[in-house]
Amino acid sequence: MAKRSTTARKSLSTTNLVALGAERLADLLLEATVGDAGLKRRLKLELAAEVGPADLALEIDKRLAALAASRTRVSWRKRPELIADLQVHRRAIVEKLAPKDPGLALGSLVAWFDLYPGLDQRVKDPKGELALVFFDAAENLADVASAVGPDDAGAILAEAVETRLSDWAGWVGRAAPSMSIPVAERLLALLTDGRARPIGRRALVVRKLADRAGNAIAWARTWSDEDQLKPDVGAEVARRLAAAGLAETARVALDQCRPRLGPPARKGAADTLPEPSPAWETAEIAVLEAEGRSPEAQDARWAAFSRTLDVAHLRDFVARLADFDDVEAIDRAHALAANWSEAARGLAFLMEWPALREAAAMILARANEFRSLNDSVPLWISRLESRYPAAALVLVRSRARALAPLGPSRAEEVRALSIEAAELAIQAGAVDDLESHAAFIDSLEAIASRTGRPRWG
Numbered sequence: 091m092a093k094r095s096t097t098a099r100k101s102l103s104t105t106n107l108v109a110l111g112a113e114r115l116a117d118l119l120l121e122a123t124v125g126d127a128g129l130k131r132r133l134k135l136e137l138a139a140e141v142g143p144a145d146l147a148l149e150i151d152k153r154l155a156a157l158a159a160s161r162t163r164v165s166w167r168k169r170p171e172l173i174a175d176l177q178v179h180r181r182a183i184v185e186k187l188a189p190k191d192p193g194l195a196l197g198s199l200v201a202w203f204d205l206y207p208g209l210d211q212r213v214k215d216p217k218g219e220l221a222l223v224f225f226d227a228a229e230n231l232a233d234v235a236s237a238v239g240p241d242d243a244g245a246i247l248a249e250a251v252e253t254r255l256s257d258w259a260g261w262v263g264r265a266a267p268s269m270s271i272p273v274a275e276r277l278l279a280l281l282t283d284g285r286a287r288p289i290g291r292r293a294l295v296v297r298k299l300a301d302r303a304g305n306a307i308a309w310a311r312t313w314s315d316e317d318q319l320k321p322d323v324g325a326e327v328a329r330r331l332a333a334a335g336l337a338e339t340a341r342v343a344l345d346q347c348r349p350r351l352g353p354p355a356r357k358g359a360a361d362t363l364p365e366p367s368p369a370w371e372t373a374e375i376a377v378l379e380a381e382g383r384s385p386e387a388q389d390a391r392w393a394a395f396s397r398t399l400d401v402a403h404l405r406d407f408v409a410r411l412a413d414f415d416d417v418e419a420i421d422r423a424h425a426l427a428a429n430w431s432e433a434a435r436g437l438a439f440l441m442e443w444p445a446l447r448e449a450a451a452m453i454l455a456r457a458n459e460f461r462s463l464n465d466s467v468p469l470w471i472s473r474l475e476s477r478y479p480a481a482a483l484v485l486v487r488s489r490a491r492a493l494a495p496l497g498p499s500r501a502e503e504v505r506a507l508s509i510e511a512a513e514l515a516i517q518a519g520a521v522d523d524l525e526s527h528a529a530f531i532d533s534l535e536a537i538a539s540r541t542g543r544p545r546w547g
Contacts, residue, residue: 109527136183142162143191147198150179154201157209164213172213173223176205186228192237199234200250203227206257220378228264236270244276251281251295259291266298272301289313306330310343321347321366324375332373337380344370344377365397375406384410392419399427399439420445433459441470450478453485454523460488475514480524483514487530494537508534 130155139146153175164172173300180202188195213220234442237296250258260469266274282288288296293312303339310318310327318324322346331340349366366374371394376427380389394400404423408416426447430436433456440449451472453460467489475482490507493500514520515527525533 104312130175130300132178135178135186139182139186143187143194144147146182146187147191147194148181148196148354153203154198155204157205161212166208166216169213169215169219171412172209173219174261176202176223180230184234188234188237192234193242195244196234196238196243199231200246201410203250203258203261204254205232207254216442224261225264228261229268231261232265232268235265235273236268238273238347239275240270244280245275247277248280249291251277255291263295263298266302269299269302269449271303273303274299278303278305278308282308282311287314289314304334306336317342319347320441322369323347323350323429325367325370329373329376332376332380337377337382340373340377340380344373368400369395370397395423396426399430399435401439401442404443414422424448427449428455436463436465438464441466444473446474446478450474450481453478453481457484457488460485461492463489463492471510478523479514479520482523483511483520486511486514488532490530491537494534504534539540 111123135146135149140380156445168247180199183195183198183202192466203224204546205219209220215221238246247258251262259419262277269277278296281292281299282297287293288344289309297309297312300306300312306327309330313327318327324343326341328344328347331337331343334410349370371390375387375394378384378390388407392404395403395407403418408419413420423443424440427436427439428451430439430449433452436450437449437460440446440452453474467485470487471482471489474485486507490504490511493507512527512532516531521527
């Protein structure tokens, strides 16, 4: 076997360091700790972890207590060192202590989070890096609390929120979506049972917990009576109540936020009922279903689709139809989209559904109506060009004409589109019912001459 090169043997690698032997490495580490308090603390944490969870928790808590007691100002130069120290101790709690004793770990992690208010007062942190360290650690809080279980974790976190609301509301709210449902349910109960309606920061954390716990009533109580009269807020309250099977309560919530008659748009015109928002329409359908009024819910789905061309409403509508009825409904939807007053919106639905054949037919039938700079057009072109080159060509040309007046910044894109148009135009049948490629280029040149923009020929 060939010997390893001298250079390879001198490089810093796990293999080469292991070859030095444990005793030599230990001596080197001890030497390195001279003047490096951070490394010294990290080694002590590693040693304590080998002894047991109680010793590790003691070592962690000693450092956290020292940080909490310090009143020294931390300059921007020292801030990275402090943040590194905080991260080392957070990882020790989460990665070393929590697997062995989640209860001890949660206590230490709460103490770690409680460092923030004091540090915030004495650390120069214009970029918010310190706050981000604690914000990002909220998921660790969720994991450790979930490992501890609902009773103990709920009590510890409830006490933190109750006594230190300004900071803990944000951290627990951030942690809530990742908590186990039992922990979220227990903490929610401790913060809400027998208490007045939450407001302010307290309402925000309760809302997050209620969302995780699936408690529609608790979620609704985080909104004031005035807010629940607003159509979108009240609609979301109603939707959640309906999903929870509380049909009567959901109906009350929905009816009280129903859009009201507005003032006439012009003098002499009749009062008009504003169009419901998508959120309100969705809630109305959910409430009708919860009340057992499925036919009316279907009518509402179709009405909502007919107003908006929303794909989700049509999918929900079609999914509830009997065989063959769905085919007829889809045909009606395609026809509605193809004749939509705003051509680009109708085409967007057909492409999203997808109904490429119908989309191609619509493009050719309404070729002169596509003038927008819709960012989805390049994707539509790529999906149409192999099977429906003529339709793709119409979109390529319409996009080029829309970009041409915008000046040098879009010149390369226009040139690329003109090349793409030339390639499409030579495909069989692509320009049978369209202007020639030469006429298209002439139209771009005419735009250039009118606007003083670059020429495209």
